[in-house]
Amino acid sequence: xxxxxxxxxxxxxxxxxxxxxxxxxxxxxxxxxxxxxxxxxxxxxxxxxxxxxxxxxxxxxxxxxxxxxxxxxxxxxxxxxxxxxxxxxxxxxxxxxxxxxxxxxxxxxxxxxxxxxxxxxxxxxxxxxxxxxxxxxxxxxxxxxxxxxxxxxxxxxxxxxxxxxxxxxxxxxxxxxxxxxxxxxxxxxxxxxxxxxxxxxxxxxxxxxxxxxxxxxxxxxxxxxxxxxxxxxxxxxxxxxxxxxxxxxxxxxxxxxxxxxxxxxxxxxxxxxxxxxxxxxxxxxxxxxxxxxxxxxxxxxxxxxxxxxxxxxxxxxxxxxxxxxxxxxxxxxxxxxxxxxxxxxxxxxxxxxxxxxxxxxxxxxxxxxxxxxxxxxxxxxxxxxxxxxxxxxxxxxxxxxxxxxxxxxx
Ligand SMILES: *Cc1c(COP(=O)(O)O)cnc(C)c1O
Numbered sequence: 001x002x003x004x005x006x007x008x009x010x011x012x013x014x015x016x017x018x019x020x021x022x023x024x025x026x027x028x029x030x031x032x033x034x035x036x037x038x039x040x041x042x043x044x045x046x047x048x049x050x051x052x053x054x055x056x057x058x059x060x061x062x063x064x065x066x067x068x069x070x071x072x073x074x075x076x077x078x079x080x081x082x083x084x085x086x087x088x089x090x091x092x093x094x095x096x097x098x099x100x101x102x103x104x105x106x107x108x109x110x111x112x113x114x115x116x117x118x119x120x121x122x123x124x125x126x127x128x129x130x131x132x133x134x135x136x137x138x139x140x141x142x143x144x145x146x147x148x149x150x151x152x153x154x155x156x157x158x159x160x161x162x163x164x165x166x167x168x169x170x171x172x173x174x175x176x177x178x179x180x181x182x183x184x185x186x187x188x189x190x191x192x193x194x195x196x197x198x199x200x201x202x203x204x205x206x207x208x209x210x211x212x213x214x215x216x217x218x219x220x221x222x223x224x225x226x227x228x229x230x231x232x233x234x235x236x237x238x239x240x241x242x243x244x245x246x247x248x249x250x251x252x253x254x255x256x257x258x259x260x261x262x263x264x265x266x267x268x269x270x271x272x273x274x275x276x277x278x279x280x281x282x283x284x285x286x287x288x289x290x291x292x293x294x295x296x297x298x299x300x301x302x303x304x305x306x307x308x309x310x311x312x313x314x315x316x317x318x319x320x321x322x323x324x325x326x327x328x329x330x331x332x333x334x335x336x337x338x339x340x341x342x343x344x345x346x347x348x349x350x351x352x353x354x355x356x357x358x359x360x361x362x363x364x365x366x367x368x369x370x371x372x373x374x375x376x377x378x379x380x381x382x383x384x385x386x387x388x389x390x391x392x393x394x395x396x397x398x399x400x401x402x403x404x405x406x407x408x409x410x
């Protein structure tokens with residue numbers, strides 16, 4: 001087996017074999033890679049009392065959630081449906097952090113009844129919460145530290161004009177509400193956005209959070225959110241997690257000493273844990289030359305992986321059907337009837353109809369953002385564990401597109 005051949009396997013199983021067995025388009029996740037990432041994060045924060053709250057929205061298949069549970073993580077849920085999924089997957093309510101934005105108070109009440117940790121991100125909800133529960137239900141407050149971070153405007157959520165969190169500039173107001181309702185605030189939270197590269201951004205966020213925390217008595221944890229950067233392009237630098245772990249842990253321990261209590265430090269990584277573990281396998285329908293480009297049209301598109309069109313995200317693509325031979329420059333496009341570029345001007349081993357391409361780094365915000373646009377069916381999902389591929393979601397059928405539609409007698 002040569003190196004090239006090795007590249008196109010997961011836990012020893014050739015990707016082409018997985019594609020032949022289960023068909024395409026197909027999401028494939030390497031369970032071992034996910035476990036390795038959890039272990040790496042634990043190693044990076046071994047000197048503090050770390051709690052990982054996996055961001056469910058990145059990849060929400062219940063088997064991925066079960067794998068996280070087995071690896072010892074908790075979860076962060078951003079909708080009541082995600083809370084229900086996490087409960088279904090076996091998480092205890094106390095392991096679930098509920099971090100909603102712009103939801104009704106009724107949904108927050110539902111989450112309280114389910115017994116999960118509530119993270120409140122605006123002052124009116126904090127007041128409702130106080131009116132209903134006083135100090136009888138512990139609560140976490142989401143602050144917005146106004147740190148500019150995140151690779152794309154759509155995923156940068158900590159800036160001054162962001163809808164997320166309660167502005168750190170409103171801290172005095174928050175404290176008045178907390179005092180007036182005698183709220184039992186046990187956690188403070190910041191999540192500044194995706195694609196945070198280095199320790200300095202985290203440390204900046206940490207300092208702001210520490211300053212705020214000094215104003216609260218009885219805190220049990222500080223939650224730094226998610227957003228560790230993952231390398232997508234060749235030459236991309238990923239977050240040096242061991243470096244971030246070292247520096248943030250040192251600052252955190254120093255703060256705990258001064259605060260007079262051993263707080264837990266929480267992180268809510270999504271991308272970091274699951275992005276690199278996932279591939280989207282697609283099949284080539286057509287190779288079409290135009291005056292400017294050679295297009296490779298595949299049996300998938302922005303309905304299955306929206307990141308390239310939505311965030312200008314770069315995903316590496318390889319032709320797993322061709323191990324040897326010459327390379328050519330291609331633009332890989334989907335079958336959706338609008339501009340649907342998956343990857344532009346890439347060198348791939350010469351592509352022919354029927355070849356299978358692997359779109360890399362598709363574990364996070366891939367399937368979970370998929371849709372039935374163009375009335376297309378969503379792909380199946382495979383989890384590879386202990387050298388075995390397991391089907392964890394069936395490929396949709398035409399009946400699924402009709403499901404919930406009501407056939408009027410017109
Ligand atoms: C999306 C989100 C995360 C995860 O972000 P990643 O960039 O995937 O790590 C964590 N916390 C909250 C509140 C989020 O909304």
